Amino acid sequence: MKKKTETSLNALDVGARIRQFRETFGYSQRELAKQAGMTHGAISQAERNNASPSVGSLRKILDVFSVTFSEFFSEESPARERPFFSSEELVEVGGNGVSLKQVGTNLKGKPLQLFYEHYKPGAATAVEPYGHAGDEGGVVIKGRVELTVGGETRVLGPGDAYLFESRIPHRFKNPGPDECVIVSAMTPPI
DSSP: OOOOOOOOOOTTOHHHHHHHHHHHTTOOHHHHHHHHTOOHHHHHHHHTTSSOOOHHHHHHHHHHHTOOHHHHHSOSSOOOOOSOOOGGGSEEOOBTTEEEEESSSOOTTOSOEEEEEEEOTTOBSOSSOBOOSSEEEEEEEESOEEEEETTEEEEEOTTOEEEEETTSOEEEEOOSSSOEEEEEEEESOO
């Protein structure tokens, strides 16, 4: 295993964070791509910030390192815990037309993860449904979302809600011409 590289990173520099984790765990780009079931080009593009990985692709990369989204996007020395956050303080963990704004910075050891989600028209969390440990639920605030859980697909609108075991492969997609807004919760944090 290579020695950890000390780097000052902006929390939004996803490419640099992927590279930092890859180097810390001693993977080449090709090895990481193989372990994550992705192409070498996709990893290279993501590390250079030439292409932003989808939520599903980033999850595959983080699974190789056994790292949660909150650990990936948090600082090593988290700020003291506090109960309130302005909208500017929410941590962006999404990409490719899907904005997932996480409430709080470091959720390590926390049982719950909250998101304020925005989906641009046509945006999806992944090309294919994927699963992970835990449970998740949410309420559509604005627009419409096409949610696939297992083999079942449903379009939800404002006031509609969902709750399911996250291990069941799932995918969110905005099928409409307008932005979709969702408030969701996940346990445990991913």
